Amino acid sequence: MFAKTIFSIIIILSTATIGYVFAYGYVQRLHQLKNLYLSFQLLETEIIYASNPLPIAMKKVGERSHKTIRKIFTDVYDILHSKMGYSIEEVWNTAINNHFKQTSLNMEDKEILLDFGKSLGFADKENQIKNFKLIYLQLEKQQQIAEGLRMKNEKMCKSLGILVGIGIVIVFI
Amino acid sequence: MEGLKDKNFKNKDCYQNCLKKDILEALPLNLRELFIHLPSEQTKDMEEIRLRVNKPLMISCRNREYFISNKGKIVTNLSESYMITKLDIEKAYQLITDYSIYALEEEIRSGFITLKGGHRVGICGTTVLERHEIKTIKNISGLNIRISKEKLGVSNKVMQYLVEEGTFQNTLIVSPPQCGKTTLLRDIIRNLSNGMKKPNFLGFKVGVVDERSEICGMYQGIPQNDVGIKTDILNACPKAEGMMMLIRSMSPQIIATDEIGKAEDVYAMEEALNAGIKLITTVHGRNLEEIKRRKNLNDLLKQGVFDRIIILSNDPKVGTIKQIFHGKTNKIITADPLQDRRNEIVC
Numbered sequence: 290m291f292a293k294t295i296f297s298i299i300i301i302l303s304t305a306t307i308g309y310v311f312a313y314g315y316v317q318r319l320h321q322l323k324n325l326y327l328s329f330q331l332l333e334t335e336i337i338y339a340s341n342p343l344p345i346a347m348k349k350v351g352e353r354s355h356k357t358i359r360k361i362f363t364d365v366y367d368i369l370h371s372k373m374g375y376s377i378e379e380v381w382n383t384a385i386n387n388h389f390k391q392t393s394l395n396m397e398d399k400e401i402l403l404d405f406g407k408s409l410g411f412a413d414k415e416n417q418i419k420n421f422k423l424i425y426l427q428l429e430k431q432q433q434i435a436e437g438l439r440m441k442n443e444k445m446c447k448s449l450g451i452l453v454g455i456g457i458v459i460v461f462i
Numbered sequence: 463m464e465g466l467k468d469k470n471f472k473n474k475d476c477y478q479n480c481l482k483k484d485i486l487e488a489l490p491l492n493l494r495e496l497f498i499h500l501p502s503e504q505t506k507d508m509e510e511i512r513l514r515v516n517k518p519l520m521i522s523c524r525n526r527e528y529f530i531s532n533k534g535k536i537v538t539n540l541s542e543s544y545m546i547t548k549l550d551i552e553k554a555y556q557l558i559t560d561y562s563i564y565a566l567e568e569e570i571r572s573g574f575i576t577l578k579g580g581h582r583v584g585i586c587g588t589t590v591l592e593r594h595e596i597k598t599i600k601n602i603s604g605l606n607i608r609i610s611k612e613k614l615g616v617s618n619k620v621m622q623y624l625v626e627e628g629t630f631q632n633t634l635i636v637s638p639p640q641c642g643k644t645t646l647l648r649d650i651i652r653n654l655s656n657g658m659k660k661p662n663f664l665g666f667k668v669g670v671v672d673e674r675s676e677i678c679g680m681y682q683g684i685p686q687n688d689v690g691i692k693t694d695i696l697n698a699c700p701k702a703e704g705m706m707m708l709i710r711s712m713s714p715q716i717i718a719t720d721e722i723g724k725a726e727d728v729y730a731m732e733e734a735l736n737a738g739i740k741l742i743t744t745v746h747g748r749n750l751e752e753i754k755r756r757k758n759l760n761d762l763l764k765q766g767v768f769d770r771i772i773i774l775s776n777d778p779k780v781g782t783i784k785q786i787f788h789g790k791t792n793k794i795i796t797a798d799p800l801q802d803r804r805n806e807i808v809c
Contacts, residue, residue, distance in 0.1 A: 341565065344560065375491075391766065409561075410562055411556060414567065
């Protein structure tokens with residue numbers, strides 16, 4: 290009887306943890322989208338108002354970004370600063386591809402980020418502003434979707450984890 | 463990115479050559495490879511690198527143009543030469559602007575960008591107009607990288623004619639284009655600012671209005687050419703306004719500018735003279751007669767503003783000092799004596 294109780298608790302705890310991990314993904318994505326939004330705002334300030342060259346702007350944004358997305362910006366700075374002769378689009382895409390797996394963002398978010406790199410730096414201020422406005426809109430939309438998904442799935446994942454655990458316990462033990 | 467493995471790129475010997483490093487960094491990888499293989503005799507005298515869309519890659523050395531082949535050799539045959547693609551130009555343009563076209567709008571509008579090291583890149587393409595003014599240049603079709611060669615000491619021999627008893631004489635440098643007038647002006651500024659032992663004078667406070675960023679080669683606020691320790695620079699500033707700003711705020715003893723000619727320039731120069739400031743400037747022209755045909759300049763010459771007039775020519779070599787006049791009396795101070803020193807002045 291004692292062993293049965295212990296097993297039941299272990300099973301319920303582990304399924305609950307799995308449920309929490311799934312739920313955490315949804316929370317993290319929303320969190321990272323919000324941080325990306327902030328980082329792009331910083332980048333806009335550096336580019337439009339301070340007129341800093343892009344490598345320096347990237348460095349400054351990297352320093353002040355949240356740690357989950359910092360690497361994207363610092364990587365761009367590192368490659369640009371080494372003056373290897375790549376175009377900004379190549380560099381931006383490399384940085385996104387390298388660090389995408391470490392984030393909780395989905396493919397749709399990735400496409401938006403890659404799209405942003407296409408006219409980054411390679412246009413006058415007016416077009417840069419347009420590019421920023423576009424990504425703000427897209428990120429806001431993604432945030433709304435992510436928020437909806439989180440509301441729908443976070444609780445469900447958590448309770449489903451516990452419920453599946455209890456189910457296993459009832460059926461098998 | 464296949465090229466990231468090329469991290470040792472920087473360590474290659476030729477890359478350490480300072481002049482070439484700044485230039486190479488402005489070129490995309492495939493073009494860098496071509497230039498790395500060029501023999502140093504050719505690159506030493508290189509004056510320009512020309513990139514034109516779908517046209518052969520060209521360099522110009524000693525006023526002659528050469529093609530560069532796919533393997534990085536100098537060739538004269540058009541069919542062997544490397545053809546520049548639109549992508550090459552776009553990449554080069556990104557590197558030249560440091561990926562920051564938005565930060566260089568002013569420079570692009572005036573048609574050139576200054577690189578690190580003071581080299582200048584001329585831009586050609588389709589201009590975008592807004593209210594009859596050039597807003598920017600798009601669809602870049604041609605880039606001309608002009609390699610700046612700072613020649614320290616070219617003015618050492620002429621300084622004795624420009625400074626008399628410790629005071630500087632107002633000087634006008636007359637020269638056709640491409641004869642080294644800016645190079646000479648820059649070195650005179652450096653000498654005036656640092657002071658010299660022979661002829662003996664202490665350094666002057668020199669204010670430079672560098673409208674076209676040619677004299678000092680300013681890159682991100684730092685002059686890339688040596689213009690001396692007591693030199694204040696107003697970069698990319700219109701000459702007339704710049705001179706007035708310097709007079710008001712920087713108390714210069716000498717004001718230096720490049721290529722005067724407009725009426726407001728002349729007015730500002732008169733203001734400077736009234737404030738007791740000495741002037742050095744340059745003007746396009748072959749000889750004194752040509753200058754006198756221009757009204758604004760003729761007025762200045764009639765007033766006897768300039769004490770010394772230096773005439774430059776490119777015969778036999780760029781930067782040859784043909785004559786130095788006494789501005790007021792039109793007496794030739796030196797003509798022949800400098801001839802045997804020509805090479806010293808040039809090199």
